[in-house]
Amino acid sequence: MGLRGSCHCGGVTLAVPHAPAWVGSCNCSLCRKLGWLVAYYPDDAVKVTGETIAYVWGDRLIGIHHCPICGCGTHWKTLGEDFGRMGLNARLLDGFDPAKVEVRLLDNAGD
Numbered sequence: 001m002g003l004r005g006s007c008h009c010g011g012v013t014l015a016v017p018h019a020p021a022w023v024g025s026c027n028c029s030l031c032r033k034l035g036w037l038v039a040y041y042p043d044d045a046v047k048v049t050g051e052t053i054a055y056v057w058g059d060r061l062i063g064i065h066h067c068p069i070c071g072c073g074t075h076w077k078t079l080g081e082d083f084g085r086m087g088l089n090a091r092l093l094d095g096f097d098p099a100k101v102e103v104r105l106l107d108n109a110g111d
């Protein structure tokens, strides 16, 4: 069953094939400030519409996208290297409840 989501202003929409079985709470220098809960999907499984701006820092190999209007973090994707997956901010998914999904702590504090 497909699931949809959007940023706060609705300018960016997300469509995924199913609800995430678990989400990642990452403690890297960016995620701990943004408060993302990340759900992972194959690159071609997620449909993103609307304009986003990618933030890239350091020697990162991924772009961290957000809505230019309301600022919600929407997703990240690779800038070249194939990771076999992309991540999106599960908090944007319709009906998402962090209390009802497994949250895995991802220890990336060195990044």
Ligand SMILES: [Zn+2]
Residues within 6 Å of the ligand: 007, 008, 009, 010, 011, 012, 067, 068, 069, 070, 071, 072
């Ligand atoms: Zn927005």
